[in-house]
Structures are given as structure tokens and as C-alpha cells.
Amino acid sequence: DTAVSQTPKYLVTQMGNDKSIKCEQNLGHDTMYWYKQDSKKFLKIMFSYNNKELIINETVPNRFSPKSPDKAHLNLHINSLELGDSAVYFCASSYDEGELFFGEGSRLTVL
Amino acid sequence: AQSVSQHNHHVILSEAASLELGCNYSYGGTVNLFWYVQYPGQHLQLLLKYFSGDPLVKGIKGFEAEFIKSKFSFNLRKPSVQWSDTAEYFCAVKLYNTDKLIFGTGTRLQVFP
Numbered sequence: 001d002t003a004v005s006q007t008p009k010y011l012v013t014q015m016g017n018d019k020s021i022k023c024e025q026n027l028g029h030d031t032m033y034w035y036k037q038d039s040k041k042f043l044k045i046m047f048s049y050n051n052k053e054l055i056i057n058e059t060v061p062n063r064f065s066p067k068s069p070d071k072a073h074l075n076l077h078i079n080s081l082e083l084g085d086s087a088v089y090f091c092a093s094s095y096d097e098g099e100l101f102f103g104e105g106s107r108l109t110v111l
Numbered sequence: 112a113q114s115v116s117q118h119n120h121h122v123i124l125s126e127a128a129s130l131e132l133g134c135n136y137s138y139g140g141t142v143n144l145f146w147y148v149q150y151p152g153q154h155l156q157l158l159l160k161y162f163s164g165d166p167l168v169k170g171i172k173g174f175e176a177e178f179i180k181s182k183f184s185f186n187l188r189k190p191s192v193q194w195s196d197t198a199e200y201f202c203a204v205k206l207y208n209t210d211k212l213i214f215g216t217g218t219r220l221q222v223f224p
Binding site: 031033035040041042043044045048050055056090094099100101102103104105 | 149155157199201211213
């Protein structure tokens with residue numbers, strides 16, 4: 001019944017590794033997002049997809065690559081992980097001008 | 112560039128005290144406004160939103176916010192806080208006709224019994 005679900009919830013990995021976070025929404029929304037929340041709780045938008053098309057791509061390193069196989073899924077792949085990538089990553093979805101519905105977050109720790 | 116400012120970074124209150132958290136944004140066009148709450152260890156949940164109409168909006172758990180267009184503000188209020196209101200509060204602005212939701216830096220609220 002979870003509206004926006006992310007996996008995994010926790011991810012601990014070494015610098016230089018490649019990892020993916022998956023997100024799925026069952027709300028029928030057309031737009032999905034990835035946000036990064038740093039250690040000071042600041043939330044910054046990374047990407048937004050509307051119906052599988054990339055519409056927002058903030059100044060995020062090329063090591064981050066989103067992929068949307070269909071409008072209900074938006075995955076985030078990160079190459080060559082760095083210490084500064086440690087954060088909580090939130091997936092969200094929305095309809096038109098409406099509010100965003102957030103997933104529970106994926107806490108990434110890079111050692 | 113558009114930005115959202117929350118001037119109170121950390122607020123400490125006793126139960127039953129009144130709360131007002133400030134939020135200002137810098138954008139001259141039409142905006143949709145939101146307040147989200149993040150309880151410890153949880154995801155963000157919507158408290159309330161303003162799209163148009165009555166500038167005083169009521170949300171869940173007794174929260175309300177007032178949109179003052181001339182001041183570019185959308186302050187959050189609650190007449191009497193409870194210990195369970197301890198959380199991080201985020202103001203957010205969505206530029207009209209875009210999908211981009213910009214968050215403020217958040218305000219940490221601690222309520223002591």
C-alpha cells in the first residue's frame with residue numbers, strides 16, 4: 001500500500017563503488033523526482049522526470065544517472081561513489097501542480 | 112535565482128506555547144506554497160498548501176499558514192504546540208507551471224513537556 005517506495009533504505013559502501021537506488025510509485029502520477037538531503041537536512045532537487053522524460057537536471061555530477069523505464073519508476077545510479085555522496089536520497093512523485101509525495105528515503109553512507 | 116528562506120534554524124518551546132515559523136521566498140511570479148514536516152527518522156509529509164483563494168490556509172494537526180503576497184511570506188503558525196510536534200519543518204515553493212519544488216533550509220522545532 002506504500003505510495004512511494006524506495007529500496008534499499010540503507011546502503012553502506014566503499015568509495016569508488018557503483019550503486020543504485022530504486023523508486024516506485026503507485027499513485028498514477030506523471031512526475032517523479034530525486035532529492036538529496038545532506039547532513040544539515042538541506043533538501044536539494046537533483047532530477048525530475050515527467051512521463052519518462054527528463055525535465056529537470058540540476059547541477060549534479062555526471063556520476064549520477066537517473067533512469068525511468070516507465071512513469072511509475074525512477075531509479076538512480078551512482079558511479080564512482082565519493083565521500084561527499086553520503087546523504088539521504090528521497091524519491092518523490094506529484095501530479096501536475098500538486099504537492100510532492102515522498103518516499104521514506106535511502107540513507108547512503110560512503111566509507 | 113529563486114530561493115526560499117527560513118530564518119529560524121532552531122526553535123525550542125515548551126508545550127502549550129504558540130509557534131510561528133517564518134518563510135520568505137524570492138520570486139515575483141505566481142507560486143504554489145507548501146509546508147512539509149519531517150518527524151525524526153521519517154520522510155517528509157505535507158502539512159498544508161496554498162494554491163489560490165483565501166490566503167489563510169489550515170492544515171493537519173492544528174497548523175495554519177498565511178500567505179502575504181506583498182511580503183513574499185508564508186509563515187506557519189500553531190496556537191499551542193505539543194511534544195509530538197518535535198520535528199523538522201520545511202517551507203517550499205513551486206514556481207507556477209513548473210515541476211520544480213524549492214525547499215527552504217528547514218527549521219528544527221523541539222518541544223519540551
